[in-house]
Amino acid sequence: MNIPLFRQDLISWFEKEQRDLPWRKDKNPYKVWVSEIMLQQTRVDTVIPFFNRFMEWFPTLEELAEADEEKVLKAWEGLGYYSRVRNLQSAVREVAAEYNGVVPDTLEAISKLKGVGPYTAGAILSIAYGKPEPAVDGNVMRVLSRILLIEEDIAKPRTRKTFEEAVRRLIDETHTSSFNQALMELGAMICTPGTPACLLCPVREHCEAFAEGVQSRLPVKNQQKKTRDVPIAAAVISNSRNEILIRKRPSKGLLANLWEFPNYEVHASVATKRESFRQQFQEQLQVIPQLGEHLISIDHTFSHLVWKMEVFLGKAEEVSENIMNSHQMKWVAESEVEGYAFPVSHQKIWKAYQLLKSQSTNQR
DNA sequence: CAGACGTGGTC
């Protein structure tokens, strides 16, 4: 390959054709950082409104550092992979305290920050600081697997190093930001999975896979993880003051620190989900709930599992303060429920509840 | 290393 010509063709195309995205208006390291975290495993179209609102709520690194975690999680509600934003705030606080609020510009320092892995480190260093570091994501591996006809399995963690070496060889050290972003932009716009738009590609003359006509079978990617079903019984429980019972999830694991309606995993030996809920609720809170009608069934698919939820209506009273606290539970007015950050599956529960309520009101 | 970790869009 003619590397200088490849660089020129790639970068010229990017400078001319790049999308107008909110995080490309300037190279503020904080904004670049936030955008890169949001973009992890997440589409550009999804990220745009989240990014804009996040910058309204937390315009500077200092404001994010000083914000309540509750508000930060609310800003991330619906984006997924919530540990990203908890790690981000933790890292931002680290930068505020240890680096005088300036995002570090060395690979060693920036890589120590929570949530900043090899890709994000390279992306921030190259985009915000012009450092010639590789930023190898799924796009870059797909694009370069075709251009260089590399048949290593990109699902294997070790393979990333192969592509980092390739980028170090190819990168234009005077235009690191455009070079790295161009590789990703090309992967998103032209060199797509499946059937790439090679006739529109600015670097097809440099592409070995195109020359061989094998672009559609690259990259090689072996991985198929199955999901397992998790049966769950949940309920929207209200008290005589029309307050709703919610609880905060544990600080580690799935959907950490988000809020939810009380629910329990149901075991196969239990006859019905309603009975299972009643038993587990009573055992945990020392109160017998009055379970009413079935509200909604929700199947919610995660990356690695599926919640098969049956949701009921219910009423309860007099849960002791001690028990409430030990289970991170609280009663909240209906008008305040939406101030808490819920996973999407539980947002659906709340919408179903409100719909039912508005219908029963209209009937009168 | 393999699996956990979310969600919404696409073919």
Next chain:
DNA sequence: TGACCAAGTCT
């Protein structure tokens, strides 16, 4: 409709 995907990181 059910994979498979999308600018990864942590354990």
